[in-house]
Amino acid sequence: MRLKPYYRLFLFMLACGTVVAEPALYSSPLPLVADQRGEVIYVGEKTAQQIARIIPRTGKPDKRYPLPAQPNGLALSNDGKKLYVTVEEPAGRVYGIDADSGEILLTIKTGHTPMAPTLSPDEKTLYVCNRFNNNVAIIDLASGETLKTIPVVREPVALALTRDGQFLFVANHLPTGAANVDHMTSVINVIDTKKQAVVKSIPLPNGAIDLREMTLSPDGKFLYIPSIFARFLVPTTQIERGWINTHALNIIDVQRQKLLHTVLLDDIDRGAANPWGVACSPDNKYIVVAHSATHEISIIDRAALMEKLAGVPEHDATRKFEERADNPMNNLSFLYDIRRRVPLKGNGPRNLVVLKNRVYVTEYFSGSIGVVALDPTLKNNVRSVSLGPQKAMNTVRKGEMYFNDAALCFQQWQSCSTCHPDARTDAVNWDLLNDGIGNPKSTKSLLLSHATPPVMITGIRPDAETAVRAGIRHIQFAPASEEKASAIDAFLKSIQPISSPYFVEGKLSEAALRGKKIFEEESSCIYCHSGTYFTDMQKHDVGSGTEREKGVEFDTPTLVEVWRTAPYLYDGRAATMKSTFQTFNLNDRHGHTSQLTEKELDDLIEYVLSL
Numbered sequence: 001m002r003l004k005p006y007y008r009l010f011l012f013m014l015a016c017g018t019v020v021a022e023p024a025l026y027s028s029p030l031p032l033v034a035d036q037r038g039e040v041i042y043v044g045e046k047t048a049q050q051i052a053r054i055i056p057r058t059g060k061p062d063k064r065y066p067l068p069a070q071p072n073g074l075a076l077s078n079d080g081k082k083l084y085v086t087v088e089e090p091a092g093r094v095y096g097i098d099a100d101s102g103e104i105l106l107t108i109k110t111g112h113t114p115m116a117p118t119l120s121p122d123e124k125t126l127y128v129c130n131r132f133n134n135n136v137a138i139i140d141l142a143s144g145e146t147l148k149t150i151p152v153v154r155e156p157v158a159l160a161l162t163r164d165g166q167f168l169f170v171a172n173h174l175p176t177g178a179a180n181v182d183h184m185t186s187v188i189n190v191i192d193t194k195k196q197a198v199v200k201s202i203p204l205p206n207g208a209i210d211l212r213e214m215t216l217s218p219d220g221k222f223l224y225i226p227s228i229f230a231r232f233l234v235p236t237t238q239i240e241r242g243w244i245n246t247h248a249l250n251i252i253d254v255q256r257q258k259l260l261h262t263v264l265l266d267d268i269d270r271g272a273a274n275p276w277g278v279a280c281s282p283d284n285k286y287i288v289v290a291h292s293a294t295h296e297i298s299i300i301d302r303a304a305l306m307e308k309l310a311g312v313p314e315h316d317a318t319r320k321f322e323e324r325a326d327n328p329m330n331n332l333s334f335l336y337d338i339r340r341r342v343p344l345k346g347n348g349p350r351n352l353v354v355l356k357n358r359v360y361v362t363e364y365f366s367g368s369i370g371v372v373a374l375d376p377t378l379k380n381n382v383r384s385v386s387l388g389p390q391k392a393m394n395t396v397r398k399g400e401m402y403f404n405d406a407a408l409c410f411q412q413w414q415s416c417s418t419c420h421p422d423a424r425t426d427a428v429n430w431d432l433l434n435d436g437i438g439n440p441k442s443t444k445s446l447l448l449s450h451a452t453p454p455v456m457i458t459g460i461r462p463d464a465e466t467a468v469r470a471g472i473r474h475i476q477f478a479p480a481s482e483e484k485a486s487a488i489d490a491f492l493k494s495i496q497p498i499s500s501p502y503f504v505e506g507k508l509s510e511a512a513l514r515g516k517k518i519f520e521e522e523s524s525c526i527y528c529h530s531g532t533y534f535t536d537m538q539k540h541d542v543g544s545g546t547e548r549e550k551g552v553e554f555d556t557p558t559l560v561e562v563w564r565t566a567p568y569l570y571d572g573r574a575a576t577m578k579s580t581f582q583t584f585n586l587n588d589r590h591g592h593t594s595q596l597t598e599k600e601l602d603d604l605i606e607y608v609l610s611l
């Protein structure tokens with residue numbers, strides 16, 4: 001067969017390595033870790049299911065290790081020889097990998113969606129967050145056995161171990177409790193590793209939620225935790241000056257295990273939305289924060305910050321303190337002249353490390369590593385180095401990028417993901433204006449929104465397409481481009497439910513099987529929560545309305561993934577599934593539950609939480 005000349009040329013170029021076939025998967029770099037000498041950096045490419053080894057001098061990968069699943073966390077032994085990788089799966093695993101060859105040396109079973117692998121100083125123990133089991137596992141590396149799991153508050157996502165190995169700080173992604181309250185915050189748990197128990201819980205200030213990462217200062221004295229700082233007590237009538245969401249750096253005194261200060265990362269007229277990664281320079285001169293929705297990093301002069309903070313009162317949890325004008329958490333220009341905001345060239349920064357005088361940050365959507373010189377006078381001081389050829393973005397991927405992008409919002413104050421982290425819920429109530437003012441509603445997960453019209457708990461929007469466009473116009477305060485809105489639709493339609501942590505080996509437990517029968521027969525839940533998505537897509541008055549919502553009919557919500565979306569009911573008044581029925585099901589209007597024994601109710605709940 002004779003090949004056409006251009007095809008021959010193509011084959012020739014392919015053979016010479018000048019043309020590389022487009023990869024089948026997106027790269028999505030997320031976690032990264034450097035060796036102690038700063039000679040190599042390992043990057044977990046999440047959706048590409050591999051690890052790339054990067055040479056800091058060039059920023060380019062020189063090796064790739066394939067993995068059986070998506071990496072979301074990395075740790076490296078002190079001698080730089082062994083990598084520990086957590087992968088994002090319901091039947092979670094940690095892999096121990098030879099850092100030089102990529103060979104998988106050991107596989108350890110953990111819980112649901114393990115994250116943040118952290119080695120003890122003697123490297124005998126590995127700590128891991130089991131995000132959706134709401135616990136932290138203590139793993140003995142010699143035997144691969146989990147010695148103990150320690151319950152924490154909700155969705156632990158980051159760990160920081162004191163240098164002596166005694167105290168393990170745990171960042172909980174979301175707050176817990178009822179949402180129809182004035183105070184909601186994510187909590188930092190402190191585990192005493194000798195006692196193997198939580199010895200302290202440190203609440204962040206009111207509205208500090210959506211935690212992703214944290215870091216200890218190189219001297220081990222301070223813990224830095226970026227967060228969203230939601231102003232959920234006011235109606236969403238405007239967005240200027242961070243009226244709805246601001247963004248913060250929380251500073252904890254490690255020795256006293258106490259929150260010292262919270263400072264805002266935004267500027268008066270420009271949000272610094274969705275902070276994610278945080279790291280200190282090894283010389284302790286800078287604290288660097290990655291802003292995932294505004295594609296920039298903040299480089300904060302640490303000494304200047306501490307000096308400025310010495311002049312303001314320490315945090316206390318009273319309302320009076322939180323409202324003080326001299327409190328840095330109310331001051332949008334507190335970091336003025338002690339912090340530089342450096343725009344990145346890539347999209348979606350996540351985690352970062354600082355080596356000598358450069359910052360390396362994973363850029364999730366552009367599949368690259370941002371390399372930023374701490375010295376701004378250097379030529380070419382901000383680069384974005386591609387991890388290799390990238391798969392061209394389809395509409396779903398673009399939609400995911402827009403969903404996470406504060407560029408869609410006036411003055412970059414927030415993205416959709418600010419209130420809908422991972423396209424789910426931030427667990428707080430917001431007074432959106434689509435159904436009037438003064439009647440806050442619990443943020444809904446967007447899983448299956450498009451498949452279950454109408455949307456909003458009041459059913460006030462005919463479908464999710466309408467809600468997406470209304471969101472861009474009325475919550476982001478920006479004109480909605482049809483191209484972006486329909487890409488967001490495509491992304492939201494593509495998200496798949498995650499299997500429940502209540503499943504036992506992929507199946508309903510015995511208790512859940514008994515509960516299924518109650519759900520379908522005795523309690524007639526299935527009357528409204530019917531079909532594949534457990535909703536009849538109709539409105540009903542289930543007696544849940546109080547005060548101005550008395551007698552209001554609400555849209556039957558889907559129950560798929562309801563294990564993940566507490567608190568429940570339209571105003572989030574039910575902190576737990578049990579209280580939804582035990583405390584708030586008046587006169588059995590919301591299914592027949594009053595006749596159930598305690599055990600039967602537990603079975604029913606076990607089933608619902610398994611959906």
Ligand code: HEC
Binds near residue numbers: 415429
């Ligand atoms: C300030 C927080 C906030 C932001 C920002 C936000 N939302 Fe929401 N969203 C909510 C709340 C609260 C609800 C539930 C309101 C209700 O049920 O009445 C909701 C509900 C929705 C729903 C309906 C879900 C359903 O199944 O009923 C959709 C769709 C939606 N949001 C999309 C978006 C998109 C797209 C963006 C970005 C353009 C966005 N949201 C930004 C708070 C927010």
Ligand code: HEC
Binds near residue numbers: 519526
């Ligand atoms: C008459 C129709 C109907 C019946 C019967 C019914 N539900 Fe519901 N369910 C609804 C409606 C409407 C809501 C929304 C109520 C609200 O937000 O205040 C809801 C809300 C819920 C929620 C909260 C979801 C969330 O995200 O906040 C759960 C859980 C739930 N139902 C489970 C059940 C169970 C279990 C039963 C049987 C014991 C049941 N439902 C019976 C209509 C019904």
